[in-house]
Amino acid sequence: xxxxxxxxxxxxxxxxxxxxxxxxxxxxxxxxxxxxxxxxxxxxxxxxxxxxxxxxxxxxxxxxxxxxxxxxxxxxxxxxxxxxxxxxxxxxxxxxxxxxxxxxxxxxxxxxxxxxxxxxxxxxxxxxxxxxxxxxxxxxxxxxxxxxxxxxxxxxxxxxxxxxxxxxxxxxxxxxxxxxxxxxxxxxxxxxxxxxxxxxxxxxxxxxxxxxxxxxxxxxxxxxxxxxxxxxxxxxxxxxxxxxxxxxxxxxxxxxxxxxxxxxxxxxxxxxxxxxxxxxxxxxxxxxxxxxxxxxxxxxxxxxxxxxxxxxxxxxxxxxxxxxxxxxxxxxxxxxxxxxxxxxxxxxxxxxxxxxxxxxxxxxxxxxxxxxxxxxxxxxxxxxxxxxxxxxxxxxxxxxxxxxxxxxxxxxxxxxxxxxxxxxxxxxxxxxxxxxxxxxxxxxxxxx
Amino acid sequence: xxxxxxxxxxxxxxxxxxxxxxxxxxxxxxxxxxxxxxxxxxxxxxxxxxxxxxxxxxxxxxxxxxxxxxxxxxxxxxxxxxxxxxxxxxxxxxxxxxxxxxxxxxxxxxxxx
Numbered sequence: 001x002x003x004x005x006x007x008x009x010x011x012x013x014x015x016x017x018x019x020x021x022x023x024x025x026x027x028x029x030x031x032x033x034x035x036x037x038x039x040x041x042x043x044x045x046x047x048x049x050x051x052x053x054x055x056x057x058x059x060x061x062x063x064x065x066x067x068x069x070x071x072x073x074x075x076x077x078x079x080x081x082x083x084x085x086x087x088x089x090x091x092x093x094x095x096x097x098x099x100x101x102x103x104x105x106x107x108x109x110x111x112x113x114x115x116x117x118x119x120x121x122x123x124x125x126x127x128x129x130x131x132x133x134x135x136x137x138x139x140x141x142x143x144x145x146x147x148x149x150x151x152x153x154x155x156x157x158x159x160x161x162x163x164x165x166x167x168x169x170x171x172x173x174x175x176x177x178x179x180x181x182x183x184x185x186x187x188x189x190x191x192x193x194x195x196x197x198x199x200x201x202x203x204x205x206x207x208x209x210x211x212x213x214x215x216x217x218x219x220x221x222x223x224x225x226x227x228x229x230x231x232x233x234x235x236x237x238x239x240x241x242x243x244x245x246x247x248x249x250x251x252x253x254x255x256x257x258x259x260x261x262x263x264x265x266x267x268x269x270x271x272x273x274x275x276x277x278x279x280x281x282x283x284x285x286x287x288x289x290x291x292x293x294x295x296x297x298x299x300x301x302x303x304x305x306x307x308x309x310x311x312x313x314x315x316x317x318x319x320x321x322x323x324x325x326x327x328x329x330x331x332x333x334x335x336x337x338x339x340x341x342x343x344x345x346x347x348x349x350x351x352x353x354x355x356x357x358x359x360x361x362x363x364x365x366x367x368x369x370x371x372x373x374x375x376x377x378x379x380x381x382x383x384x385x386x387x388x389x390x391x392x393x394x395x396x397x398x399x400x401x402x403x404x405x406x407x408x409x410x411x412x413x414x415x416x417x418x419x420x421x422x423x424x425x426x427x428x429x430x431x432x433x434x435x436x437x438x439x440x441x442x443x444x445x446x447x448x
Numbered sequence: 449x450x451x452x453x454x455x456x457x458x459x460x461x462x463x464x465x466x467x468x469x470x471x472x473x474x475x476x477x478x479x480x481x482x483x484x485x486x487x488x489x490x491x492x493x494x495x496x497x498x499x500x501x502x503x504x505x506x507x508x509x510x511x512x513x514x515x516x517x518x519x520x521x522x523x524x525x526x527x528x529x530x531x532x533x534x535x536x537x538x539x540x541x542x543x544x545x546x547x548x549x550x551x552x553x554x555x556x557x558x559x560x561x
Contacts, residue, residue, distance in 0.1 A: 074505070225459070428533065431459045432490065432504070440493040446482055446505070 039125050042132035045261040049130075049137050052257025055250045056144035060087050060151050062246025066305070067155050069240030070298075070351050072232050074433025075159040076443040082166055086151040089167065090174055094143040101179035103129065103142065105188035109180055128188040130260040141257060146182070149206045150174050155351030156214035157221045157423075160430055163438040165423040172413045173213060177406055181205050185398065197398040198372055198380055198391065200269065201258035203313025203365040204402045211358020212406040214349060220414055221423060223348035225430055237297060244301035248277055251308045255315040265377060269315035272323035273308065279327025280307025287335045299335075302356060306334040309360035314368040317380040322371035329367070330360050362399055369395030449544040449560055450518050454509045455483065456529040456537040461507050464528030471524040473517060475561070477510040486534060506537065512544055514557045 064083035068076050090098070097116055104111030105128065115121050118139065126135040150170045161169075182205050184192040192204075199205060224232075234240060255273040259266035284303025285295040292299075310330035311323055318326070338355035349355060369392035372383035382388035417423055424430075429437035436442055456464060461478065468476060482503035489501040513521050522539055530536055549559035 431457065436490045436492070440491055442492065446480065447503075 039127055039131045041123075041125060041134055042261070045130075045132040045263075046134060046137055048262035048266065049133050049141050049257060049260060052253035053137070053141040053144050055253025056141070056148065056257065057087070057250075059144075059247050059250035059254065060084075060148045062243045062250055063148065063151055063154075064243065065239045066243025066247060066301070067158065067240075067351050069236045069238065069243060070155075070234040071158050072433070073235040073443055074435055076235060076435060077439055077441055078163070078434035079154060079158060081163070081439055082154050083151050085167065086154075086170055087147050089171060090147040090150060091143060093171060093174055094146050095139075098146055098174060098179055099139050099143065101175065102146070102182040103139070103187050104183075107189040107191070109183075111179075111183045111187050111189075132261055138260065141260075142182075142186075145202055145206060145254070146174060146178060149178050149202075149210050152206070152210035152353055152357050153213045153217060155353030156218040156349050158350040159224050159434065160221060160424055161434075162421070162423060162425050163434075165417050165421055168421070169413060169417045169423070172417070173410065176413060177209060177213065177409050178205070181209055181402055181405065184401075192398050192401065195397065196381060196391070196394050198317055198368050198395065199313045199365065199398070200316035200368075201255045201312045203309075203361050203368065204398050207309045207312060207357045207361025208365060208399060208402045209361075209406050211354045211356075211361050212403050213410040214353035215347070215358055216407055216410040217414055218349040218354065219347045220411065220418075223346075224350065225427060234298065241297060241301055244304055248304055248308060251277070251312075255308075255312060259316060265316055268319075268376060272315050272318055272320055273311050275320050275323040276311035276327035276330075277304045277307040279324045280304060280310065280331040283328045283331035284335055287331060291335075291339075302334070302338070302352070303331045306330045306356050306360040309357055310364035310367065312361070313364045314371060317368060317372035317377050317383075319373065319376055322367075322373075326364065326367045326371065330363050333363050334359050362403070365395050365399050366392070369393075449547060449557060450513055450515065451542050451544045452509075452511045452513060452518070452521055452525075453540040453542070454511075454525050454529070454537060455481065455506050455539075456509065456525070457531070457535060458505050458507045460529040460531070460536075464509070464525055467524035467528035468511075468521070471517075471520040473511060473513065473521050473524060475511065479508055481506050481508045484535070485538070504535065512547055512560050514560055 060083050064080045067083070068079040071079055095118055097113060099118065099121065100113050100115035101110045104113065104115045106112045118136070121135050121139050123134045123136060125131050125133060126138065129135070130138045150173050153173070184190040185197060185199050185205050186193060197204070251273055252270055256266045256270035259269055281300050281304035284306070285300045288299035289295040307327040307330055310326050314322070314326060334356050337359040338352045342349060342352070342355060368383065370383045370385050372380055372391060373386050374380060374382050381391050384392040414423065425434065425437065458480070465476070468474075483506050484504050489503055492499045492502055509525070511521055518541065522541070525539055546555065547559045548555050
């Protein structure tokens with residue numbers, strides 16, 4: 001294993017010197033040629049997209065705290081580590097080949113490798129994506145989405161996955177599931193984009209995708225040993241609240257940043273994001289009160305996240321009234337999914353990655369087909385409620401395709417990793433906890 | 449009257465509790481302790497600084513019982529805590545001189561159950 005790691009590091013070094021050495025020279029040549037035709041970069045738009053990228057980056061550590069607080073304390077560090085290392089590994093994957101696969105122009109399955117190592121991704125705008133910001137700013141903004149999406153799946157197999165298996169699974173999943181679907185929905189020449197699907201900030205690409213992967217992995221990795229009779233209590237809910245707050249904060253970059261400009265559309269996305277999260281948080285708290293006796297903080301933050309998930313595809317296409325309805329309804333669906341459906345079917349989606357992101361994402365994508373309005377965004381389309389039934393059908397197709405593709409390919413990747421190195425830790429390691437057995441550390445000491 | 453002290457694996461606590469309820473032993477005190485017997489401790493590394501043989505988390509149960517409950521209690525603990533692996537823990541049984549229920553000032557075996 002150590003030899004393998006050394007070889008990997010050396011290869012990485014050689015590769016990067018070659019790739020980025022080259023891209024530097026092409027960069028200067030290209031800028032020289034492309035100057036006359038290039039659209040003008042807007043400083044305000046660029047500033048907003050860069051700030052938004054930083055906001056979205058903060059969501060991954062936010063997610064780490066959100067998930068981390070929910071596990072038992074012997075596994076706390078393993079969650080933080082998985083999220084943090086996802087940030088590192090997937091950032092590298094993105095600049096090396098991920099961005100090219102997802103956003104390289106082309107009609108195929110992937111975008112192709114013409115932007116390998118950011119070759120040709122320069123300071124000039126790429127108008128097919130964003131006409132007023134540098135292409136590289138668009139690239140890094142999208143990079144933060146590519147980081148958090150695979151990290152969302154962590155909630156499904158929490159407390160029982162080998163760290164080595166996690167690394168390989170995540171890298172393969174980003175490459176073979178996230179990158180193609182991002183290309184279909186957002187990429188220049190992507191077939192779902194050409195079909196006219198509306199996904200403002202990642203309902204299908206991010207949330208359905210990760211949610212379905214979560215369902216698959218939760219089922220195939222199997223239940224935690226403790227799960228049969230006793231659902232485990234969160235070890236530190238205040239951390240989860242902190243994490244949810246950071247997610248909400250970062251989501252302004254996620255959704256309002258997806259306007260790719262500092263303008264009214266961004267402000268609209270900002271407002272509906274905040275509104276839907278609020279409606280959903282309140283709704284879940286009330287549902288808890290009604291059905292479980294008391295309003296709970298875990299329910300309230302789960303609702304907030306569900307609302308943020310649901311408004312994500314719709315943020316650039318709906319007004320504030322629709323946002324309230326979307327927020328209220330998503331909590332009902334997710335509340336049923338995590339409170340009843342999960343127990344009925346008996347899969348151990350430990351932190352409800354499917355129940356919140358999968359269900360919330362599917363609902364959000366379909367709701368976009370209902371509530372979208374050209375009065376909000378002329379570049380979008382009208383939904384069913386505004387007289388365009390076809391949009392709902394298109395959303396339905398996109399949802400179905402994403403669900404089926406994510407389901408099948410996630411399963412293949414999982415089985416492959418399981419065959420080669422084994423995904424699950426042995427029973428004894430699970431009992432001691434992943435912090436000590438996977439990382440040789442513990443989150444809390446008992447004696448000084 | 450005896451005081452039964454058991455050191456068990458933390459993840460077996462729920463099973464042990466369940467077995468104890470089945471044996472109608474309802475009064476227990478639980479706390480978390482650190483220790484290790486013949487089972488190896490764990491290694492921790494912080495910025496390259498290695499600490500080996502560290503203590504493992506265990507759970508300690510204290511159960512005060514009348515004499516006729518000693519055997520059922522021991523059986524229940526074993527049934528709930530046994531995995532067959534090293535580190536399953538130990539049960540200590542010590543004589544108990546007196547027991548007082550604070551609410552009523554009752555003493556002896558009346559007070560214990």
